[in-house]
Amino acid sequence: MATDPFALDFSALRVLRLVHGHGSFSRTAESLGVTQSTVSYTMARLRDAFGDPLFVRQGAGIVPTDRCEEVVAQTSAMLDRFEALTAPRQFDPAVAKLEIGISCNYYERVTLIPKVMRTLRQKAPGMAIRIISSTVRGKEQLMRGDSDMLIGPIRLEEPSFFRRGLLPEDYVCIMDPANPLARTVQDVDTFVAAPQVVVNYGGSFRSRFLVVMEAQGHYPNAVMEVPSPANLPDILVGTDMIATVPRRIAESFGAQVVIRDCPFLAEISIDLYWTARTHVSAPHVWLRAQIAAAANRILTKEAGAG
Amino acid sequence: MATDPFALDFSALRVLRLVHGHGSFSRTAESLGVTQSTVSYTMARLRDAFGDPLFVRQGAGIVPTDRCEEVVAQTSAMLDRFEALTAPRQFDPAVAKLEIGISCNYYERVTLIPKVMRTLRQKAPGMAIRIISSTVRGKEQLMRGDSDMLIGPIRLEEPSFFRRGLLPEDYVCIMDPANPLARTVQDVDTFVAAPQVVVNYGGSFRSRFLVVMEAQGHYPNAVMEVPSPANLPDILVGTDMIATVPRRIAESFGAQVVIRDCPFLAEISIDLYWTARTHVSAPHVWLRAQIAAAANRILTKEAGAG
DNA sequence: AACCCATATCGAATATTTCGATTTGGTTTA
DNA sequence: TAAACCAAATCGAAATATTCGATATGGGTT
Numbered sequence: 001m002a003t004d005p006f007a008l009d010f011s012a013l014r015v016l017r018l019v020h021g022h023g024s025f026s027r028t029a030e031s032l033g034v035t036q037s038t039v040s041y042t043m044a045r046l047r048d049a050f051g052d053p054l055f056v057r058q059g060a061g062i063v064p065t066d067r068c069e070e071v072v073a074q075t076s077a078m079l080d081r082f083e084a085l086t087a088p089r090q091f092d093p094a095v096a097k098l099e100i101g102i103s104c105n106y107y108e109r110v111t112l113i114p115k116v117m118r119t120l121r122q123k124a125p126g127m128a129i130r131i132i133s134s135t136v137r138g139k140e141q142l143m144r145g146d147s148d149m150l151i152g153p154i155r156l157e158e159p160s161f162f163r164r165g166l167l168p169e170d171y172v173c174i175m176d177p178a179n180p181l182a183r184t185v186q187d188v189d190t191f192v193a194a195p196q197v198v199v200n201y202g203g204s205f206r207s208r209f210l211v212v213m214e215a216q217g218h219y220p221n222a223v224m225e226v227p228s229p230a231n232l233p234d235i236l237v238g239t240d241m242i243a244t245v246p247r248r249i250a251e252s253f254g255a256q257v258v259i260r261d262c263p264f265l266a267e268i269s270i271d272l273y274w275t276a277r278t279h280v281s282a283p284h285v286w287l288r289a290q291i292a293a294a295a296n297r298i299l300t301k302e303a304g305a306g
Numbered sequence: 307m308a309t310d311p312f313a314l315d316f317s318a319l320r321v322l323r324l325v326h327g328h329g330s331f332s333r334t335a336e337s338l339g340v341t342q343s344t345v346s347y348t349m350a351r352l353r354d355a356f357g358d359p360l361f362v363r364q365g366a367g368i369v370p371t372d373r374c375e376e377v378v379a380q381t382s383a384m385l386d387r388f389e390a391l392t393a394p395r396q397f398d399p400a401v402a403k404l405e406i407g408i409s410c411n412y413y414e415r416v417t418l419i420p421k422v423m424r425t426l427r428q429k430a431p432g433m434a435i436r437i438i439s440s441t442v443r444g445k446e447q448l449m450r451g452d453s454d455m456l457i458g459p460i461r462l463e464e465p466s467f468f469r470r471g472l473l474p475e476d477y478v479c480i481m482d483p484a485n486p487l488a489r490t491v492q493d494v495d496t497f498v499a500a501p502q503v504v505v506n507y508g509g510s511f512r513s514r515f516l517v518v519m520e521a522q523g524h525y526p527n528a529v530m531e532v533p534s535p536a537n538l539p540d541i542l543v544g545t546d547m548i549a550t551v552p553r554r555i556a557e558s559f560g561a562q563v564v565i566r567d568c569p570f571l572a573e574i575s576i577d578l579y580w581t582a583r584t585h586v587s588a589p590h591v592w593l594r595a596q597i598a599a600a601a602n603r604i605l606t607k608e609a610g611a612g
Numbered sequence: 613a614a615c616c617c618a619t620a621t622c623g624a625a626t627a628t629t630t631c632g633a634t635t636t637g638g639t640t641t642a
Numbered sequence: 643t644a645a646a647c648c649a650a651a652t653c654g655a656a657a658t659a660t661t662c663g664a665t666a667t668g669g670g671t672t
Contacts, residue, residue: 074387341662343661363668366670
């Protein structure tokens with residue numbers, strides 16, 4: 001074929017990065033909404049342009065060649081720089097039409113995102129938000145371009161990420177209002193002994209209060225683990241179990257459960273992260289401001305009520 | 307139109323860089339061997355992708371916008387990095403088919419290039435060499451990608467260039483064998499007074515011996531200026547004029563002229579320059595080695611003869 | 613106002629990309 | 643060992659995009 005490498009466009013490089021990330025042509029095709037044939041064709045052009053198979057079949061799947069790793073590393077950086085370069089510099093929320101991807105978890109979907117969306121429907125009706133579950137993969141999602149922003153109780157120290165603090169948060173206990181522990185759970189020994197539903201967030205993430213507890217040599221009486229706090233009230237009501245969750249999640253459950261202080265003080269910060277790719281993009285700048293504003297409204301309202 | 311910027315390929319960015327360099331769509335079209343209509347179409351896509359006119363008409367020609375300067379600076383760097391990335395890593399001279407551009411002047415075309423070409427015809431018949439006249443623009447040609455290598459008696463100090471010394475060179479006088487000055491021209495006063503044909507290399511370049519002379523307060527009796535040493539014998543023979551040229555150019559004229567020492571010692575070095583763009587490219591590495599080898603053969607032969 | 617220059621635009625010809633269907637090559641399962 | 647299975651490669655046809663040659667447009671100059 002002898003393709004001129006200069007005929008490759010940035011979409012092709014994006015396909016390469018996706019194939020590298022997914023380890024599969026078909027999966028990449030699906031995620032792009034095109035056929036596997038198209039991905040195959042693009043890969044053929046890439047292979048020809050770089051004079052290397054890039055991926056070789058091995059067992060079930062495919063593995064990248066050394067050259068591929070080099071090419072992906074280089075072109076991935078180019079993609080990010082190019083995206084930053086082409087990002088719109090001015091932006092009219094009323095008419096702009098675009099989609100922004102946010103990587104976050106249940107907490108943010110309950111507390112922050114609904115408020116942001118209410119603002120967006122009014123001020124930027126053409127802006128679509130695509131939420132993906134970050135679980136423990138948020139950092140990769142952000143780096144790989146699967147999402148544009150990451151919100152969560154995490155700390156990324158690499159200087160390649162930009163951060164903006166949004167909300168301070170702490171943990172509280174929740175339980176059935178009829179649960180007799182409601183009177184005594186603030187006590188350390190009672191808390192430790194109480195039958196606990198532990199939220200493991202579906203991955204290797206450990207809630208901060210667990211880390212604090214264990215640092216002090218205490219281990220919860222975990223009688224159940226769930227991946228998400230989403231339906232905790234349904235689980236807790238009618239039982240003697242308690243759960244320990246971030247305060248604002250507890251508050252979102254309303255009167256279904258009662259809230260009590262957790263004897264282990266565990267303070268965390270919900271932060272917003274992004275990369276150089278979107279740093280100067282006007283719509284992204286604007287959306288980040290809206291998210292920060294929503295966080296501030298939450299804090300102000302709480303201060304007024306408290 | 308609303309073009310997706312990711313649909314732009316590197317050729318399009320190259321067109322942008324060329325238009326920026328030439329200050330003209332038509333000139334760019336010509337240099338690429340396509341019609342002006344095609345360049346216009348590509349520019350339309352670029353304008354749309356970057357959401358900016360990039361070039362605006364002003365008086366006779368066009369001037370780049372601020373955004374254009376930013377885009378060209380960024381994408382030009384990407385082009386170079388991409389070229390380095392796609393450069394072939396292994397290379398079989400016997401079968402490789404490619405073209406390499408060399409920027410140089412008459413001296414190199416006479417002394418070095420013929421030897422290199424003789425090697426190339428034998429070892430790399432598929433490699434084409436495109437020589438462009440560097441005059442005083444060699445550095446820009448190299449930076450802009452108009453050529454891949456630059457050979458000449460120049461000194462580029464920027465760290466963005468790679469250098470390899472090829473040949474030391476000095477100046478000698480040449481004249482008609484019948485010219486009586488052949489006996490006395492080594493004398494400073496005689497040399498200064500002799501009717502001289504000065505080679506000005508068609509630009510602002512001044513031969514090193516002139517710089518040395520003038521530093522000592524002497525000015526040649528320039529009775530004629532020519533842009534190139536190419537046909538000096540035709541000019542000198544049958545007259546009382548002398549010319550002062552690099553020794554190996556003089557030698558290339560054979561018995562048409564006699565060679566005498568020039569009383570002003572002016573030593574220069576003929577160097578080979580290239581950039582990161584081609585630094586790791588196997589064919590370029592190979593060709594640079596052939597050029598260096600040709601230079602060494604010249605030196606060895608001279609040492610043997612002398 | 614007429615002219616000149618360079619870019620923009622138009623319709624037709626050409627080239628490339630995409631799709632849906634099928635084949636190929638290799639691994640797992642019966 | 644064959645059958646089944648999976649993912650990538652390939653094929654022909656349809657849909658898109660690019661290029662050309664010719665012509666229009668628009669600003670600056672005579």
